[in-house]
Amino acid sequence: MHTPVRVLLTLAASGFAATLLAQPAPRKDVAKIYQEICANCHGAQLEGGQAPSMLDDQWANGTGTDADLARVISDGVLEKGMPAFHSLMSEADVRAMVIFIREQRASYKRQRATQKLPGGAIPTQEHRFRIETVADGLSTPWSIAFLPDGRTLVTEKPGRLRVIADGKLQPSAIKGTPAVRDGGQGGLLEVAAHPDFAKNGWIYLAYSDPAKDKDGKEVSLTKIVRGRLKDGAWVEEEKIWQAPLELYRPGGGVHFGCRIAFDGAGYLYFSHGERGRQQDAQDLTRPNGKIHRIHDDGRIPADNPFVNTPGAFPSIWTYGNRNPQGLDFDPRTGLLWETEHGPRGGDELNLIKPGVNYGWPVITYGMNYDGSPITANTAREGMEQPVTYWVPSIAVCGIDFYEGTLFPKWTGNLFVSSLAQQELRRLVIAGDQVVSQEIVLKDIGRLRDVQCAPDGSIWVAVNDPGSIIRLVPAD
CATH class of the missing domain: 2.120.10.30 (TolB, C-terminal domain)
Known part of the structure; x- marks a missing residue:
């Protein structure tokens, strides 16, 4: 019988964690493990949620090989909000999880060909x-x-501001829109029109601002600017809110907001x-x-x-x-x-x-x-x-x-x-x-x-x- 997570945590609190957590016993039901510790971020069917989807071919860490998946599951990527699970999952569990992900991706691709929006009333x-x-x-x-x-204006997370006009x-x-840090949950986020747009033409954008700290390391934080649209271009940009560079956080990462x-x-x-x-x-x-x-x-x-x-x-x-x-x-x-x-x-x-x-x-x-x-x-x-x-x-x-x-x-x-x-x-x-x-x-x-x-x-x-x-x- 596998050792439940709650037991491991109890033992950890009482001082017995070092040996047990260093070599956790394999657990048998990988689908259950996924629902317990992965689904809240990556979605019940791997479709994504607060963390990216694992059904597409866009990998936030590595190229999506079995080795990359195993490394990320085991060691985590803390700067992007992905915790390490090596203390809760054995090497066998990790390998089973990689297989489970592969199975779910294959099933999704089969179904996607016929995916349609609900019709009728x-x-x-x-x-x-x-x-x-x-x-x-x-x-x-x-x-x-x-x-x-x-x-109608629509932002695309990778950094594009799109226009829908005459229903198309x-x-x-x-x-000419600002460059963004399209990593993790960062990118081009909110777009909002000023309440008096008909008079002043101001449009506001919130995005993850890419920068480098004094040591040359990539950092980012949410920034807000406003500008106007003219002949399909973003013009007359003004900075509305930006924190000092020393308060920026490393990498693309998580939790930018912003509405x-x-x-x-x-x-x-x-x-x-x-x-x-x-x-x-x-x-x-x-x-x-x-x-x-x-x-x-x-x-x-x-x-x-x-x-x-x-x-x-x-x-x-x-x-x-x-x-x-x-x-x-x-x-x-x-x-x-x-x-x-x-x-x-x-x-x-x-x-x-x-x-x-x-x-x-x-x-x-x-x-x-x-x-x-x-x-x-x-x-x-x-x-x-x-x-x-x-x-x-x-x-x-x-x-x-x-x-x-x-x-x-x-x-x-x-x-x-x-x-x-x-x-x-x-x-x-x-x-x-x-x-x-x-x-x-x-x-x-x-x-x-x-x-x-x-x-x-x-x-x-x-x-x-x-x-x-x-x-x-x-x-």
Whole structure:
């Protein structure tokens, strides 16, 4: 009989770990091992979630050979958020896992040839809808923004800003956009139009900024700029927010955030992941693991909660946030809502309040990806509780309050996209509470963003396959 993970952890705590963990006993059910320690990041069917898919041919580490896979599983790649599992898996387990991955990839390729979006009417509790494909052939579409002139902007994670006009994806990307660090979870992330775009033409981009530290080592951190579009080119760029180079973190890595929300009063809010450095989320001298508030031109508001705190990063609005990838104002109440990825379990929906500590990593409803505990604490005085949380993780991503009338019974509801569970959820919110949830769409790919279009249709960015779809009434 194999030794369960919980027993190994118990023995480790009592001082017997050295021998047992150095040579863990082989475990027999590799599919069970995968679901226990891999699926929360890489998806239940290897489709990807908070970590990349293992079904495509894009390998973040090495070339995808058996030796590369075994090395990464055993030794990990900590700077990219991949833990080492050699203490929990024997060499036989690792080899079995490599075989399991190969089997799943082969099965996926067989099925992919006939993969199609659901056809016809799809029923939900309140409405029936059908799906239309707006654009396909995209590479990891990350964010959607609508312009008042009828155009739609879409970011592709590798660094391209695309335009959909007259219902068609334009063949060429916008020229001259910033270079990005397309590694791990980094790349070209959020695109957002200024609320007064029709007057000023400003478009905002958030991305992982590539740089080198004083020793020549590659580092990166989230950066925000704004610019305008002219004749298919990105022009008149202005820096809106950037941390000092000494605060950048090594490599491509994980947990960049980043979503942008405007409050209509001239303030811009954005989310910033903790870049895989858990304790940074509690450190007010660092910008990562926070929600920030600035003026739309990048100036620091004089009434920010920590602007007069010695050493604190002045744009911080909240802290103790892990990796926020959803941010939107409820148009009915003016309240700011945020979704953030938990670790293994513990994805959160938070109501964002100035100066509040949301607890990561001191409190959490999740655990480490290797199955070990982070902390026994889910609450502590002085730290905010999530409005709701998801265990197991759904890999929660972009959110949007529905303001349209094509689906009148959905008006005011919050739509939430997810990666690992491939779900589009509808949350009914009353004041500051979630009243109910419904899964309205599932299993058509990893859902990265959701936005209500000016005509009331609901647009969704789908990863693997890379496409933009929209929900329209079926009746």
